[in-house]
Amino acid sequence: ETGVTxxxxxxxxxMTNKKSLKCxxxxxxxxxxxxxxxxxxxxxxxxxxxxEERVENNSVPSRFSPECPNSSHLFLHLHTLQPEDSxxxxxxxxxxxGWQEKxxxxxxxxxxxx
Amino acid sequence: SQELEQSPQSLIVQxxxxxxxxxxxxxTLYGLYWYKQKYGEGLIFLMMLQKGGEEKSHEKITAKLDxxxxxxxxxxxxxxxxxxxxxxxxxxxxxxxxxxxxGNQVVVIP
Numbered sequence: 763e764t765g766v767t768x769x770x771x772x773x774x775x776x777m778t779n780k781k782s783l784k785c786x787x788x789x790x791x792x793x794x795x796x797x798x799x800x801x802x803x804x805x806x807x808x809x810x811x812x813x814e815e816r817v818e819n820n821s822v823p824s825r826f827s828p829e830c831p832n833s834s835h836l837f838l839h840l841h842t843l844q845p846e847d848s849x850x851x852x853x854x855x856x857x858x859x860g861w862q863e864k865x866x867x868x869x870x871x872x873x874x875x876x
Numbered sequence: 877s878q879e880l881e882q883s884p885q886s887l888i889v890q891x892x893x894x895x896x897x898x899x900x901x902x903x904t905l906y907g908l909y910w911y912k913q914k915y916g917e918g919l920i921f922l923m924m925l926q927k928g929g930e931e932k933s934h935e936k937i938t939a940k941l942d943x944x945x946x947x948x949x950x951x952x953x954x955x956x957x958x959x960x961x962x963x964x965x966x967x968x969x970x971x972x973x974x975x976x977x978x979g980n981q982v983v984v985i986p
Contacts, residue, residue: 764918804880805964805976818973852918860972862907862926867918 765789768853768868776876777843783871785836785853791866793859794836796828799850799870811836812859843875879903880967880977888983894953897980899965901946907968908948910939913979914961922950922963952982960984 766787775781785794796808810818811830825847827839836853850870856863881900889895899908907926911919923932928943936953952959962981966974 764920766918768918802978804878804978805966807973810973850916854919862968864909864921864924865919865966865974866921867911869918870916872916 764866764868766853766855766866766868768851768871770871771869772872772874774874774876775840775843777845779843780839780841782840783838783851783853783873785838785868787834787853787855787866787868789855789857789866791855791857792833793856793863794830794833795854795856795865796836796838797852797854797867799852801849805852809838810859817859840873843873845875848873848875878977879969879975880965882963882965882977882980884980885978886981886983888985889955891956891984891986892954894951895955895982896949896951897963897982899948899950899967899977901967903946903967903969905941905943905946905967906970908941909966909968909974910948910950911964911966912961913964919964955982955984957984957986 769784793812798806808822809828814830829837852870853868854865909924910922913919923939925941931940939950941948962979964979966976
């Protein structure tokens with residue numbers, strides 16, 4: 763148990779659906795991250811929030827929309843996704859945003875887009 | 877091109893045998909992190925190495941950082957089925973993020 767909880771664990775959605783992924787941490791961390799993990803590829807950093815402000819957006823398509831209402835919660839809103847968006851989406855948190863910060867990961871949401 | 881190369885891509889060992897996996901960076905490392913992942917799950921932090929020559933151990937897992945080669949090796953002694961999984965290295969290049977390799981898949985046969 764890392765202290766970072768993601769829901770749902772599995773999600774199947776059609777290309778026209780709208781869904782949201784949720785991440786919650788009660789570690790008192792100030793930074794939260796969304797990563798995408800596709801088969802045979804390295805983990806890709808999608809978004810970073812520090813003290814509820816977005817500090818990184820790594821050329822992610824607009825069909826992915828993050829939201830950080832407070833330092834404990836992070837959402838990823840999904841709409842009109844493509845089959846190639848099927849992947850494991852991982853949330854992580856760290857004490858602060860910066861280098862030499864250890865990341866704590868959630869168990870991920872396995873997303874399948876049909 | 878890939879900044880971090882992990883080798884071998886996959887490894888099958890018999891229970892009780894030792895194994896070593898490697899992570900090599902094409903750029904100067906400020907720090908190197910090792911994580912373990914079970915299939916379809918999140919990453920569990922194992923160790924962080926920051927200085928050249930640094931070596932850390934946790935239970936039967938030892939990791940070293942070779943500053944000259946910009947490479948880290950992770951060694952497991954007397955492997956057990958619980959050691960099976962994907963080992964990911966993450967590189968700190970001093971730019972507020974970790975860059976990850978593709979992982980080493982380890983299978984331990986009882």
